[in-house]
Structure formats: structure tokens, C-alpha cells
Amino acid sequence: MTIDLKIAAAINGPQGEAKAAEIAQIDVQRIYIAAEWMAKPKADGTRPKTFIMIEKGFYWSNNTGNTNAISSLGIIVGAGGRPGQVIGRAGGHQRGGLRGGKYPRNKSPEKLPGRRRRALDTDRYLISGHTRLAHVIGTTWVKAMCGSQSLQAKFDELTTRNPHQVTSFTKEDIVETLKQRVDSGGMVVWNQDIYLVDPIGARYADIVFPASGWGEETFTRANSERRIRLYPKFYDAPGEAKPDWWIIAQLTRKMGFEGFDWQNSNEVLEEGSRFSRGSRKDFHMVKVAAHREGKTPHKKLGEFGTNGIQGPVLMRADGSPEETKRLHDVNRVLPPEGPVGGTVFGKKLTHFNSQTGKCNLQKAPWSLFSSYWEWLKLREGEIWMTSGRINERWQSGYDDRRRPYIVQRWPENWIELHPEDAAVYGVENGDYLRSIARVGDSETIAQSCVERPSLTPLLRALLCRPDLGRTELICLMEALFRRGPTAA
């Protein structure tokens, strides 16, 4: 590890560690202690088991250098592919599903140089007033990450402020009104979700498709460790709620597409299984095994019980399934006869998923990031807010107002302040504060562009969002909080 640190020092310059310590607000020596904990061989020569967890916000800044640095650190200390040595991202994401079909990108209206086209940006397409029918499935859309006030304003303009509003209970009248709205340049919205979301479902949707959730229909999914299992129905869906596949099947058949004649979710799984081949959740061989035994995949998965089976699932020459305990497993010995039948081998079973299967260590020198860091400094008594998290609350809480428990427990947003920062502003615990963000002030940006040309792309990105942000918060003071950058 000493050698590694020397390399790091060589890349980052003699002030590398000092700069890192300054940013982290810790003593330099603690960096060396951490390095020893992570990688110093024990007396018997073995290395400590190091587990690296990355907060997902870490790479939301699109800062490849940061991500490179921590991935390289993980590889250097041997995290990943070994028992008890893991490197992974904390923070939930949509991981349980099967990848859907491809969009017809060559029909996208947005053209790139040459023959290529950019995938449709549904937000910009809508804001430009082109969207006539929006089928919104399981997303808040206007409150999602890229949602903006201008998006919401356009939603209002195209739907609730269009002159053609439904005033009748007759189906023919409703359909006629919606057709007139579309013909007049307005928009019809369908919303499909497991609960009513405001405003997309409550205010903008003309038709709501109530969808059933898990436990309300027998189905399969995978958890974050690729454990594919059956989730049997234990509860009736409320009212007229139906599974998503059922709703889609009705619509597609009405639209005249062939197929989509599934009778239950097992049939959807049967049709989709071969598209999982080669993926991390490859369960196709479970279906092959099930059919050999005259069973349905649901029945077969049910036999694996609560633990399910970890993908990718291979099939041995004797027809028995072999699950994948961990990916990139350096100790795994694959069956000598290769991927028999419909089984697919991916290099990620035993190796890195790079082209060669070998690790690509990428440099992340401080010099690439330092100009940005110099620019990104607290100025004129600023306080920076990052998106802090409370365990019970999802993101900013925009989707939690429907949950009484959370609303009562966390009735207000709050900001963490170090007592010294709080003293500067003359605020105390429990004070009601208002924070105002001036990021995006165009005058400042223009000036910075001239001074630091290397920042131009980043600043151009900021120029796209010259909004003034404003938030009301409750003050929470604690000496353990860092000064300056804070969570809110």
C-alpha cells in the first residue's frame, strides 16, 4: 500500500494528501491510517477484507474522475469477486425487472450529424408542444428528477387549460371531447400507477389505469443480488386494479397488435425469459428445466422457495441448474463442457466485464479536478446544501405526502448546520429559515468562463438552468456536522 500511495502522490502532486485532508476536514495522518486498515497485509500475509460502499450521489455529479478514483481504490484493495470483499453502490435503483424492448430510435425527431438520431427527450418534446397522447406509467414525471416548472406549466397549458374539457359522463362525449382536444393541439394523458399521484394522476390524467402492486398478483422479480424468486399473491388488489401486463395487453390488442394474449403473469415470464439470456438476471435455463419437467417457470421457481435462485443461471451438461453466487468471481470454476444448450457464458461470471476481461485501471489525477475544486468554493458566507436523506423518506419527500406516518414524523424540511456556521447567521436550533440559491447567475458564469476555460463545459451545463431556487427549512444544529457544505 505504501507503493500505491507513492503512485497516488506522484499522480496527484506532492500536495495530494494535504489537499485531500483539507477537503475532508481531517488530519492527513488519518488518511494513512485508513489506507492501512484497508490494505496493510496481516502478520500471516493475508490481506484484510475490505468492503467499499459508495453513496450513489457520489456519481450523480457526472464526475468520472471521482468514480474512477474510488473504483480503482476498490480494485487495488481487492474488493469485489471474493467472499466478504465487496464494492457496491448504496442507494436503491430499479434492478428487479427485465429489460424491455428497444425504442425505434431512427424515428426520433431529433437528428444528430450524419444519419444518427438522438433518443426522444420526452420532456423537451412535450415542452415544445408536440405530445398529443402521454401514457404515463409509474412515474410522477413533473416531479421527477428533470421535472421543472416550465414542464408543469406546459402540462397545464396542454391539458387543463385547453378549451376542450370533459363535462359529460357519456363515453361517446368523453371520447369526442378528447379527440377535439388533441386536434386543437392539446394533449390527452393516461396515467397508470399503483396509487394516485398529484398532479400527474390527480390533475392531468384523463384516464387512470389503476395498477396492482406486489402481492396482489403472483409474479416474479429479482432483488438487488439478482435473486430471482416467485412472489405469490397473498392479497386482492383494491377495486379494479389490474397488473401492468394486463393493462398493456388490453391496450395493444385494441390497437391491433398481434400476440399479447397472455392469460397470467407466468405466460409473460415465459415469453420474456429468453431475452434475459446473458444478462445478470439470466433465468432462461430455469424455464428450460421447468419445461423438461413438465412444469411452468412459476412452479419451478416456487420450488426454490424464499431464497429463489441467483442469476445468471447456467445449466450443467446433466441438466441441473447452477446459480451464480457472486459476479466477477475469481475463485469460480466454470463447467468444462462450456455453456451447454441455451446457456450463455458471460465474461463477467469470472472476470471483469471489460473487452479483455482484465481490469482497466484508469488514472484520476487531481489536476483534472483541481480547477473545478478551486472554482467550487464557499464564497461570501454561502452554505451549500446537498440532498440529505432520512431513512423513511424518499428523496425530497415529494412522493411521501400521502403517508401519514412520514408526514407526522417529518412535517418540515430541515437543514444541518455546524454551530459556528449557525452563529454567523445568528440562528438557533428549531429556527425557521429560508435558503436562496443563486447558482446560475449568468453574470458570474460569464466571468468565470473567461478566467478558467477548462470549466466551460460544466458552466454551459449550468447555463441551462438559470432558475432561482428557494427552500424553507428548520434549523438543526450539531457540532458533528461539517462546516460549509451541509445536508438539507
Add this chain to the structure above:
Amino acid sequence: MQTDTPFDAYMRGDDCALTGSQIRGLELFAGKAGCIDCHNGPLLRDEAYHNIGVPPYDGWEDDPLAQITFRFEIFAKGATQQMYREIKDDPGLNFRAKHKPHMGKFRTPSLRYTIYTYPYMHNGMLETLRDVVEFYNAGGGENEFAATKSEQIKPLGLNDAEIDDIVAFLETLSGEEILIEAPELPEMDPLPVVQNRGPRT
């Protein structure tokens, strides 16, 4: 699956579908020669991967263009620097698995309609079905990946007449050649040109 072959007719009960030599070939196929160990099931293949020691394509040694193409393919499919510079043969399944025990392994091909698929083996190094049977009779060949060569490949001790019988049997696995008629192509109809509108604000 197409089953209009003499072999399938014989299996359906038509004893006259095969000649005496072909029937002897079938018995050798399923017995002494051990072909059926891998060439089994409806497609006459086990769908598994083996290294039987097929020698590398000779063009990679004496044809400069083939040599360049070979090196490029090794590079493009993802190999270490050492492999890229030193390897002399197709690593086969290793391209996919990146796992040394799978060096030089290839998937057992089907024997159905095989008289139309000459030359034989993954790199076309054997010209005729007789060459193939003689290759197996000699216990396979030698290539760069000796460490992964299948233990099932060993000298068979077949005499010339027995080789003739097996070749005669292999020819019964094909029916009339299946050829695809050229489809009528639709008229070229490109998508309308979309103009760039410049950055939107």
C-alpha cells in the same frame, strides 16, 4: 426439423432405407467409433464445447492478409497484449468466457445435412467427410491448446473398410439440399430528412 433423410426413414422403420454398408456405419457410429458420445440427440449434437485438436488454419502462417486479419480479430474480440502478440490459433470459447480452461473449445456441430457444409471443422481444415473420420481415427490432432484437449478424443483403431462404412452412414444424414429462394425486396424507402433546428432554449 427436416427429417426427409434416409437415416430418418430407417429410424421410422423402413429397413430398406439404408444399405448394408450404411447400417454397419451406423453400428460403428453408435459403438466402436464412439461418435454418438457427442453427436447425439435430435440434432446429433450435444450442444457442448470441446477441443478436439483441429490444427490451426495454415493461411495464418503463409498468407499475409489472413495473418493481419487474424491478428485484428484477436485484438477486436478482446485479448491481452500477450495473447494478441503470441497466439497462433483461434481461442474459441475463451473469447466469450475469458477463462483459460475454455481455450480452443468449439461447440459440437449438428451432423444433419452435413454433406453440404464442407469443408469441415471450425476453420475448414478438413476437406471431406472421409478426412474427418480419418482425423478422429488418428486420435484427433495437435494444436496450441493441448491442455484443454478432450479426453474423449483417442485413436479408434478403425480399418479402411470401417471408415468407408461410417462415411457411407454420414451421407445418409442429409436429404435434398435446402436452398432459400431470394426474397422479393421492397422498394428503397428512406425516412424523410429531418432538419437540425439548432439548440432549443
